[in-house]
Amino acid sequence: MQRLVILLPAFMATTALAQQTFGVSGPDGRDGRFGRNGESGQSILITVDGLAQSYDISGSDGSDSRDYGEDGAHAYDCRQPRRAPYNLVGARGGNGGNAGLGGNGGNGGSVALSLASEENLSDLKLITIRNRGGQAGQGGQGAGRGGQGCQCQERDWNVEFCTWRLSYTTPSSSTKVDTYTYETQVCYPNSDQPIRVPPPLPSDRWSDKIYQWNLSSTESKRFSCTDGARGRDGFISNARAGQYGSIGVYVGGGTDTDKSSWRTSLGNLINNTYSLAGFVSEVRTGLTNLLSQSSDVLDQFVYAKYHQLKIRFEWQPNTTPQQQGVADLAVSAALGGTPATPQIQLNVPAKVTYKVTKTDNLTLIKFTHVLGSTDPQKIAECAKYNAKGSMVCEFKDQCRYEDGECIPR
Structure with a gap:
């Protein structure tokens, strides 16, 4: 084999x-x-009090x-x-x-400059900062x-x-x-x-x-x-x-209990007044012109001003939010805008429409309608008032429609 x-x-x-x-x-x-x-460098807080500081x-x-x-x-x-x-x-x-x-x-240290009011801005010329x-x-x-x-x-x-x-x-x-x-x-x-x-x-x-x-x-x-x-x-x-x-200029001041934003249910808002308080800021240039000539800083800085705004909510429909089934919908508000023109940024579900009335010290929000998902006439009215700016369906004043309902974008 x-x-x-x-x-x-x-x-x-x-x-x-x-x-x-x-x-x-x-x-x-x-x-x-x-x-x-x-x-x-260390970070410091400077209180501007009209005295020369370096x-x-x-x-x-x-x-x-x-x-x-x-x-x-x-x-x-x-x-x-x-x-x-x-x-x-x-x-x-x-x-x-x-x-x-x-x-x-x-890195250079950060600075926060605290002023009692905008009338004290000229006192910044007495401040010398090198950072x-x-x-x-x-x-x-x-x-x-x-x-x-x-x-x-x-x-x-x-x-x-x-x-x-x-x-x-x-x-x-x-x-x-x-x-x-x-x-x-x-x-x-x-x-x-x-x-x-x-x-x-x-x-x-x-x-x-x-x-x-x-x-x-x-x-x-x-x-x-x-x-x-x-x-x-x-x-x-x-x-x-x-x-x-970085350098920030802060005008005014509040308390530790201040709230610049909140969130709650719509049912808790009716016939109540709320406060929004805090600093509203923006980025500016021109810091080198505000401080003393001996300073060595960036020209860009943060300018912030303290504001306290009040907002009140009222309900216009004959039936209550509980009866309409919208009492548990979340509503939020935040302090925004600019130091010169502070605003309340309100986020309301698109199902509920409202009108805004402003005075110097108070923003009044009056809820006017609850939109049903099968009510095209009300939805069209919502979009119509949106364009005029007198009625807002939801945050950013824009509606997106799904099955005939106004949905927030």
Whole structure:
């Protein structure tokens, strides 16, 4: 009975790999030491009282580094294997160290200026503030260079592979030869002695058989070597300068119990008056003209003025919110607008329409209709009054209709 077995030795599995690395990669160079970051200025509250005041809350400068990055080391032990039965690539060089980074400048401190009224704005000329950011520290002047990779001594070569046939005979029937296995290996394992050496006999061979290797075929394969990559050069980076601190001018003031917004159910609002109190702010320019000429600040600042507005809610329909099924709908209000023209931003469900009447001290909200989802006439009336600005269906004065119902966008 003939038996055929194909065995692939370890070196044949190696040839399936794309490549193997020879040599040892060089270590990376050390980065330069960082400079110390500057400290930020403290945040302060200044009460403007008509007296001259001066504050320097600038950020401190970052310290210099001036420390160089070290060069990456070259790859070593770069002896290329001779005529290996696989592709080769040299080990890479070490990366160069980055130059030392200077310390970042500290940020300037933030300032809140508190005034009793707008009549005191001229007193800001008595205030000197310096809150610029600190300078960035100087970094190291040089980064490390990348190390050299292992170089190839031989770029490409051919390797001859021999396929051997192992056969055996049985002494009792010497005329019959059976094939036991085939095995492929490098034809010349010892490159200094060009002699084809067959593989060793298998250890699991039968003791009553006589085995012999015979050359079946040969094949030449070509392999190549690629130089190891040079390490990456280090970087030289700049530190960040500190930023100016922010400044806000706050006119007036309230109490800790002030609320600038609230949210409740519609049923709780009827025949009640609510207060909205707090600062209304906007971003302005021209701060350098308001403070003393010795100041060093950004020209942009926040201007905020304290306002207290009242809002009252009344119900016009003959049936109550509970009877209309809208008592649990959420209504919210917030203080908005600008310091010169404060406003109440009201968010009412689109199902309920209302009219607004304003006086100097009070905003009156009178709920007028409850819109049903199948009442196109009322919905059209809602949109009509919306355009005139005398009736608002919902926040932002816009309706989106789904199945005939006004839905807030």
